[in-house]
Each structure stands twice: as C-alpha cells, then as structure tokens.
Amino acid sequence: MxxxxxxxxxxxxxxxxxxxxxxxxxxxxxxxxxxxxxxxxxxxxxxxxxxxxxxxxxxxxxxxxxxxxxxxxxxxxxxxxxxxxxxxxxxxxxxxxWLNTAVDTEPHTWDRLNSRLYAALIDFDATRAEQILGEAFAIYPLEDVFLKLVQPMMIEIGEQWHSGKISVTAEHFATQFIRRKLSGLFNTYNITDGRGLVMIGCAPSEQHDLGALMIAVFLVRHGWQVVYLGSEVPMRDLLETIRQLQPDLVCMAASTTETAIQLLEIGRAVLAMPAPAPAFGYGGRAFNMNPQLTNRMPGTFLGRDAQEVVDAVADILSGR
Structure with a gap:
C-alpha cells in the first residue's frame, strides 16, 4: 500500500x-x-x-x-x-x-459508506474494509456507525446470499470481519462491576449472533455488566447459569420464526424461577419481521435495534 x-x-x-x-x-x-x-x-x-x-x-x-x-x-x-x-x-x-480514502472529495453519506463497505467485503478485501470503517468511526459516533452502516450492510449481505447473488464464503468473510470488530470493542469496554448484570445469548438453534453481540457492545458502553453467551445456548445450561450468576436480566435473540418459537419455553422457565428471578427480554430479526410473534412471548420485547434495547434495559431495571 x-x-x-x-x-x-x-x-x-x-x-x-x-x-x-x-x-x-x-x-x-x-x-x-x-x-x-x-x-x-x-x-x-x-x-x-x-x-x-x-x-x-x-x-x-x-x-x-x-x-x-x-x-x-x-x-x-x-x-x-x-x-x-x-x-x-x-x-x-x-x-x-484509510486516511487516503478519508480525504476524497465525495460526501461521507451513509449510503456511500454502505456501498463501499459492502463492495470491500464481498471482494474479500479486509484492508479496504478497515479503511472505510476507520473513516466512519472518525467522523461519526460508534453507535451510529453500527446502526446506520454495519447493520444495514449485513442485512443486505444476508439477503444477497439468500438470493444466490453472493457466495457463502463471501457472507462468512463479512460476518467474521464484523464479529472481530464487535468482539474487540466488547473486550475493551466490558467491566466486572456495572449498573446491573445482563446475560445475553441466542436461542438454542440460533447460529447468527451478530445482533446479540452488538447489543452486548452497546450495553457495556452504557455501563452495564454483561455476560455474553453467544449463539445456540441450550436451555438447560442457560437455566443453570442463571442460578449460578443470578443476573438482573436475561436477554435472548432469534432471527427466524423457528428459533423465536424456542424462546417461548425459555421465557416461561426463566420467569418461573424462584426469587430472585431475573427479568426476561427478547428481540432479533424474527420479531422485527413478524411483530405478531411478540403476542405469544412471555417477558418484554426489547426493541428493533441495539439502541432501543439499551433504552429498554434501563427502563426494565430501573425499578428492580
């Protein structure tokens, strides 16, 4: 270079x-x-x-x-x-x-950043993707970069993969690139003593955890202590961990209707635990795409994106 x-x-x-x-x-x-x-x-x-x-x-x-x-x-x-x-x-x-790209004369709009980042990732060009993200982080707040750039771009990549327009390897490359960014930020900001303990994970068959990881990053940046469990969390192990750690809130994510239905039993089991039982919240693309699913779910729908989840967590735990 x-x-x-x-x-x-x-x-x-x-x-x-x-x-x-x-x-x-x-x-x-x-x-x-x-x-x-x-x-x-x-x-x-x-x-x-x-x-x-x-x-x-x-x-x-x-x-x-x-x-x-x-x-x-x-x-x-x-x-x-x-x-x-x-x-x-x-x-x-x-x-x-990335400073070289930052000095071009084109406006730094979200649409333009999105198209450039998308192109870099499906070209397997991590260096160029680093440049574009670095540029975005220098100009905009971190939360805005993930909500207005990374999240829409990953949704687009997922849709292009489902329609057969990009390869599985390109989708995996992009996912792992963003995962590394989120994991690095989570490790940087994570604390051992915060405003309250929040446990975050995905439904037992849910393999896509970037949304849950993004929520974990947003929460630790707002001072919450987070235990992040990742994808495919078995119900039995989840309940045992809740008994051990006694979190204030359990937050579970699902991206499909199938995995969302798995959260029905989990939510009921969590809320039925003996005192001090944690609050139970849920979210994910499944509930955004099919809001009717929330009518059957126990607990609280936390919102459509990570920032809404941060606000909902503050509201839920303020009274506990």
Missing part, C-alpha cells in the same frame, strides 16, 4: 473544526472513552490537544474528538496506546491507509 504522508493526515484532520467547544463530559459521551483515559493520553503523549478556558477547564474541538475516536478503535483492535499514537504521528503504517 502507498505510504501515507504527514500531509495526507493533516488534510484529513482539517475536515474537522479545531474550534474549542466541547467540555470533557461531552467528549466522553461522544466517544465512549472515559475522561480519565483521554486526559492520560494528553498528559503522556500530547494527544488530544484541548484548549483551556480562563478558568482552566478543558475545551475540545471536533478535531480532538475525531482523534480520540481513531485512537479508541486502534486500541480496541489490540494496539497499545503508544503504538496507536506512533501510527498517528508517524503515518508510515499500512493500517493508516
């Missing part, structure tokens, strides 16, 4: 205003990075570079926020912060290649 010059990086960052306007709390909310973390980056590495008010309070620019988001995602991928800073300042590594 062609070397990314310092001039290209500078060009990229100039897309963002350097006017100081955001306080520390706002930056933490926008980026999902704790204030103590990016203040430590500032002290040790001089990045980001907030300005100070007359009273000595930090004020950050959009450029600072883009910088913090980029560093956040590099550390989520496994780099140390010092390595990520070195990449940003040196500009010689191929993993910064």
């Amino acid at each position: 062609e070397k990314v010059t310092g001039m290209a990086q500078q060009h990229f960052l100039t897309q963002f205003s350097d006017k100081p306007r955001y306080n520390t709390k706002a930056v933490a909310q926008e980026t999902g990075v704790p204030a103590d973390t990016f203040r430590a980056w500032e002290r040790r590495y001089g990045v980001p570079r907030p300005q100070r008010t007359e009273g000595g309070h930090r004020l950050y620019s959009e450029r600072d926020i883009a910088t913090i988001r980029w560093l956040r995602d590099r550390t989520a991928e496994g780099l140390t912060i010092s390595q990520a800073i070195a990449l940003m300042t040196d500009g010689t590594e191929s993993s910064l290649g």
Whole structure:
C-alpha cells in the first residue's frame, strides 16, 4: 500500500473544526472513552490537544474528538496506546491507509459508506474494509456507525446470499470481519462491576449472533455488566447459569420464526424461577419481521435495534 504522508493526515484532520467547544463530559459521551483515559493520553503523549478556558477547564474541538475516536478503535483492535499514537504521528503504517480514502472529495453519506463497505467485503478485501470503517468511526459516533452502516450492510449481505447473488464464503468473510470488530470493542469496554448484570445469548438453534453481540457492545458502553453467551445456548445450561450468576436480566435473540418459537419455553422457565428471578427480554430479526410473534412471548420485547434495547434495559431495571 502507498505510504501515507504527514500531509495526507493533516488534510484529513482539517475536515474537522479545531474550534474549542466541547467540555470533557461531552467528549466522553461522544466517544465512549472515559475522561480519565483521554486526559492520560494528553498528559503522556500530547494527544488530544484541548484548549483551556480562563478558568482552566478543558475545551475540545471536533478535531480532538475525531482523534480520540481513531485512537479508541486502534486500541480496541489490540494496539497499545503508544503504538496507536506512533501510527498517528508517524503515518508510515499500512493500517493508516484509510486516511487516503478519508480525504476524497465525495460526501461521507451513509449510503456511500454502505456501498463501499459492502463492495470491500464481498471482494474479500479486509484492508479496504478497515479503511472505510476507520473513516466512519472518525467522523461519526460508534453507535451510529453500527446502526446506520454495519447493520444495514449485513442485512443486505444476508439477503444477497439468500438470493444466490453472493457466495457463502463471501457472507462468512463479512460476518467474521464484523464479529472481530464487535468482539474487540466488547473486550475493551466490558467491566466486572456495572449498573446491573445482563446475560445475553441466542436461542438454542440460533447460529447468527451478530445482533446479540452488538447489543452486548452497546450495553457495556452504557455501563452495564454483561455476560455474553453467544449463539445456540441450550436451555438447560442457560437455566443453570442463571442460578449460578443470578443476573438482573436475561436477554435472548432469534432471527427466524423457528428459533423465536424456542424462546417461548425459555421465557416461561426463566420467569418461573424462584426469587430472585431475573427479568426476561427478547428481540432479533424474527420479531422485527413478524411483530405478531411478540403476542405469544412471555417477558418484554426489547426493541428493533441495539439502541432501543439499551433504552429498554434501563427502563426494565430501573425499578428492580
């Protein structure tokens, strides 16, 4: 890959205003990075570079926020912060290649990002996909990237696979690429002591768990402690784990009518457990496509996407 010059990086960052306007709390909310973390980056590495008010309070620019988001995602991928800073300042590594795409003159609309990411993944081009995602993360909040770019793109890939327009291998490649991103973020943000314990898994025959994993990422970013169980969770083992861990909420996902029906028995069993029984919630593409399924289900339908689930979890557990 062609070397990314310092001039290209500078060009990229100039897309963002350097006017100081955001306080520390706002930056933490926008980026999902704790204030103590990016203040430590500032002290040790001089990045980001907030300005100070007359009273000595930090004020950050959009450029600072883009910088913090980029560093956040590099550390989520496994780099140390010092390595990520070195990449940003040196500009010689191929993993910064996304800066070249970021400086093109086309608007960064969701439709355009979607078509570019889709094309990269069905071409088995992980490097180009990394570039496009890196660009999106630098410009938009993490939740928006997953809800407005990744989720629609994966739905499109699934539909194209079902219609025979792309191969099984292309669908698997795309799924594993996104899974690695979500897993890295989950491991970065996951905590051992949060607002409450939420257990997340999929119906016993449900093999598609990206939606559930995305929910897990969103919840840990909002301070919830999450135990993520993944796909195909047997009912017997689930109930035993609930007895052992005593979560506040059990959240189960299903993408087809067949797997959604499996959650009927699970929901009844969870809610019938002796006190302190957890709350039971469910969601997934099956319920979005066929809302009538919710009429039969015990527990609470948590919403149509990961952000709605976050809000529903807060409502359910606020009274417990």
